[in-house]
Amino acid sequence: MTPAVFHVLLALTGGARHGYAIMQDVREHTDGVLRLGAGTLYGTIDRLIRDGYVREVDGPAAESSRDARRRFYRITPDGRRALDAEVERLERIVRTARTIRRAAKA
Amino acid sequence: MTRLHRLTLAAYAGLTSLFPGEFGRRYGVEMRLDFADDLARCTTVADLAMLVVRACGDLLISLAREWWATELLKLLIYAGTAHASIWLIGVAIAAWQWPGGSRLYTVVISFAVLSAPGIAVTLWLQRLRIHHSGYCSLGVAELD
Numbered sequence: 429m430t431p432a433v434f435h436v437l438l439a440l441t442g443g444a445r446h447g448y449a450i451m452q453d454v455r456e457h458t459d460g461v462l463r464l465g466a467g468t469l470y471g472t473i474d475r476l477i478r479d480g481y482v483r484e485v486d487g488p489a490a491e492s493s494r495d496a497r498r499r500f501y502r503i504t505p506d507g508r509r510a511l512d513a514e515v516e517r518l519e520r521i522v523r524t525a526r527t528i529r530r531a532a533k534a
Numbered sequence: 535m536t537r538l539h540r541l542t543l544a545a546y547a548g549l550t551s552l553f554p555g556e557f558g559r560r561y562g563v564e565m566r567l568d569f570a571d572d573l574a575r576c577t578t579v580a581d582l583a584m585l586v587v588r589a590c591g592d593l594l595i596s597l598a599r600e601w602w603a604t605e606l607l608k609l610l611i612y613a614g615t616a617h618a619s620i621w622l623i624g625v626a627i628a629a630w631q632w633p634g635g636s637r638l639y640t641v642v643i644s645f646a647v648l649s650a651p652g653i654a655v656t657l658w659l660q661r662l663r664i665h666h667s668g669y670c671s672l673g674v675a676e677l678d
Contacts, residue, residue: 466564468595
């Protein structure tokens with residue numbers, strides 16, 4: 429799972445979001461280290477939709493015509509499972525790295 | 535929004551129209567809205583320059599990725615490679631001055647020129663399959 433895919437799925441665990449909100453969330457979650465451009469973001473969303481990890485949903489009632497043109501996306505159960513598996517994999521890597529470092533220090 | 539902002543937005547909109555059909559239609563409007571929101575936050579020329587540099591980098595990479603995904607770019611690259619190979623054979627024949635090489639060179643170059651449309655059409659009708667093992671082969675067409 430690429431960092432972009434991981435962080436997009438992570439941003440969507442908080443509920444349905446439109447693209448710009450996902451971008452802002454990713455920037456916030458990574459302290460500005462990962463800044464997804466629009467092309468990268470929508471390319472990632474497009475692939476996630478095709479893989480069944482994300483689906484498009486109706487957004488809340490739009491306050492302006494500008495908001496009405498935005499699409500909202502929600503993580504699917506498959507997407508949540510894939511994210512959980514990735515988090516578990518990353519945790520295992522960190523645990524292994526910590527164990528090795530502790531052993532090296534001792 | 536200043537004139538510079540409007541010009542930048544128009545240029546960005548122009549670039550987003552370069553995305554392949556389906557992707558451009560589906561996400562083009564959202565991309566422009568997102569860029570307009572980022573643009574509205576730019577108060578200095580330095581902010582604007584930074585935004586433009588980032589957006590151009592992102593667009594270049596994602597344009598290549600999306601076109602690659604359509605297979606059209608792949609077809610063009612392989613058609614170009616096939617065509618260039620024929621030209622190179624002609625050049626090699628001429629350079630080595632084989633007996634009758636000049637006549638053969640003319641034949642090969644004529645073939646290269648005449649075969650170009652044929653190669654393009656064949657590649658278009660057939661799907662060029664790239665295997666993960668690193669070689670490519672021509673498969674029977676699965677026309678959409």
